[in-house]
């Protein structure tokens with residue numbers, strides 16, 4: 123037990139040395155939540171920044187990349203401006219923008235040919251939040267491009283085969299076959315890739331609703347989004363324990379690996395407790411959202427977060443490399459967030475999707491949290507749920523311990 | 534005390550350790566000497582409980598490391614070959630954590646932290662982050678983390694690699710001190726001189742086998758009064774065998790077209806006759822070196838190859 127606490131304390135000290143990561147995990151949902159609140163409720167301006175884009179590639183694909191910042195919630199924060207390289211460098215040096223994104227010539231071709239590519243992002247060192255958001259979303263896009271390269275290998279090959287470097291004319295027949303291939307994929311991915319943002323907006327602007335109701339609707343979802351981000355981010359640490367050799371050193375001590383894992387989970391839970399606690403304070407007293415049972419909500423959300431963390435750690439342990447682990451967990455949290463009401467609340471999702479989503483671990487826990495906030499979760503129900511989650515955490519930890527002792531620690 | 538009996542460890546088809554047996558005594562330094570890939574780290578892994586032996590037994594102070602692993606591990610201190618530290622913690626925080634992992638706490642823990650940082654010369658850097666340390670400083674801290682709990686049995690896996698000569702001398706002194714205080718030390722290295730200067734007893738291993746074992750004196754006796762003579766030039770193998778075939782004082786260890794290694798009794802006084810015999814056997818001698826009996830010459834004699842290749 124003492125070793126468990128020592129492990130947790132050690133991890134908390136290590137985390138304190140890297141506060142920016144914590145800020146980002148908690149900050150993105152908070153920023154999105156804040157934007158939603160601002161969009162529907164208040165009328166003050168949120169954080170904003172300017173991104174300069176130097177597009178030397180000038181293909182559809184490079185256009186798509188900078189287009190990422192011109193859609194959805196990011197568009198509210200970030201203003202994109204196309205510049206040439208020289209002006210771009212001058213202006214970022216003089217601190218006039220939050221970031222400078224340089225897409226070199228050949229980017230489009232590299233993506234199409236599934237070759238490695240390099241794009242550079244210059245951050246304005248004087249600013250923290252907005253460049254952070256830009257970088258985080260860019261790395262998300264780059265990660266998913268890598269992913270898409272694998273997923274869409276076939277249609278990309280078709281394009282690459284017919285399109286000589288630099289050429290822009292593609293025969294109609296090829297366009298048709300590409301379109302068919304893409305359409306099939308996009309159709310399947312539609313609900314996850316393109317959440318019904320626009321639909322949502324038109325649905326709501328007509329009614330003369332009070333902004334607070336929307337904040338109330340989105341708030342629990344944002345909390346769980348933060349938990350998912352944190353679970354993923356924190357789970358990477360098991361790879362660091364391995365590459366630093368500290369995992370093997372733990373195995374040769376008389377302590378149990380399970381206690382070490384439990385200590386790491388506890389440290390993660392403490393961080394989640396802090397983030398959720400801050401979130402609750404901000405939601406209740408800054409935005410004035412009507413929330414009940416705050417202490418219970420805090421405990422419940424933290425325990426649920428610990429379960430998500432244990433899940434992500436297990437996924438990491440079964441990945442073949444650190445990179446694979448990050449892609450796998452990344453690929454897991456987006457559908458989980460979308461389906462489990464942790465991006466768009468269940469209330470705005472189609473009913474059938476919401477009813478499926480309530481079976482995801484985060485969706486299930488979120489539904490309970492909503493009932494805590496509404497003040498109608500019976501004490502017995504809560505105790506049972508906590509018992510159940512504890513069992514799951516113990517089982518996941520046991521599996522993780524087996525995996526570490528088995529293969530993960532060696533080679 | 535460490536008792537290793539018929540230890541075997543396989544990685545799939547590869548046999549990394551094959552039938553190794555030795556006993557390391559309390560208050561002495563037992564050396565495992567061997568080239569890269571000999572199986573030193575694998576042996577240490579089996580003793581420390583990191584790896585499960587394929588066959589054979591290992592006992593640490595009488596406790597079987599597989600069946601009574603908790604008792605065995607409690608008396609062990611391990612300094613792994615790879616540096617195993619938290620780069621984002623300070624030196625002090627690192628030793629503290631590993632001390633806690635061995636059950637130390639309170640005033641005792643604090644005193645030990647100061648002690649080990651002091652003796653490894655890191656006390657003035659105790660508050661600095663480890664990822665800002667030099668390689669040699671990390672090595673010393675790695676050592677400090679292994680002895681924080683005053684283990685009765687200490688496993689050291691090449692602890693001086695990458696350490697500057699001064700720090701190395703200091704580290705070796707520390708190891709010697711541990712043994713003098715009654716600790717059973719198992720020390721692996723591929724440095725001959727280090728093994729020769731620090732170890733009380735040794736096992737020389739190669740390809741997972743023990744090829745020689747004993748005290749330094751016993752091992753040197755195996756070489757007899759023989760020096761190792763390395764000659765380069767051009768040689769006729771069969772002629773050479775004919776020339777020295779029934780000379781009790783000269784033994785051919787290896788020979789090829791351009792190189793011959795001979796084990797010769799009292800070589801320095803015999804050089805002129807040796808040269809004459811070589812030339813007589815159709816050889817052309819361009820360079821000749823004579824080395825005194827040493828672990829290195831023993832290794833070459835036993836395996837026919839240099840230790841560092």
Ligand SMILES: Nc1ncnc2c1ncn2[C@@H]1O[C@H](COP(=O)(O)OP(=O)(O)OP(=O)(O)O)[C@@H](O)[C@H]1O
Pocket residue numbers: 532533544547548549567568569570571572573574575576614723
């Ligand atoms: N995890 C592993 N999987 C497969 N083979 C391994 C593994 N670890 C070691 N080996 C192999 O076992 C053999 C012995 O390796 P070991 O690390 O014990 O050697 P060593 O004597 O410590 O060498 P060095 O001086 O380079 O540290 C080598 O052939 C190595 O390739």
Ligand SMILES: [Mg+2]
Pocket residue numbers: 573574575614690
């Ligand atoms: Mg080794």
